[in-house]
Amino acid sequence: MRLREQALGNKNVVGVRIEKKRRKMRLKQKEFLVKLQVNGVDINPSALSKIEGQHRTVTDKELIAIADVLNVSIDELTGRKKSRR
Numbered sequence: 001m002r003l004r005e006q007a008l009g010n011k012n013v014v015g016v017r018i019e020k021k022r023r024k025m026r027l028k029q030k031e032f033l034v035k036l037q038v039n040g041v042d043i044n045p046s047a048l049s050k051i052e053g054q055h056r057t058v059t060d061k062e063l064i065a066i067a068d069v070l071n072v073s074i075d076e077l078t079g080r081k082k083s084r085r
Contacts, residue, residue, distance in 0.1 A: 009055035
């Protein structure tokens with residue numbers, strides 16, 4: 001496992017959680033990218049690395065597919081707590 005060489009960016013709030021969940025599922029980036037392609041999202045390894053490092057924004061379409069592949073809610077990826085009304 002390679003360690004991140006660059007400090008985290010500020011382009012998204014989901015990157016760290018995506019990487020953590022992907023690693024917990026023991027998915028390599030290439031395996032994860034294949035699963036995203038099956039879900040209609042075609043991104044390259046560099047783009048995924050930038051998303052995980054928070055150096056690239058994530059489109060809504062990408063976020064939905066990522067949440068589906070990781071079997072989590074978008075709220076979980078964003079760290080958003082549901083408010084009770």
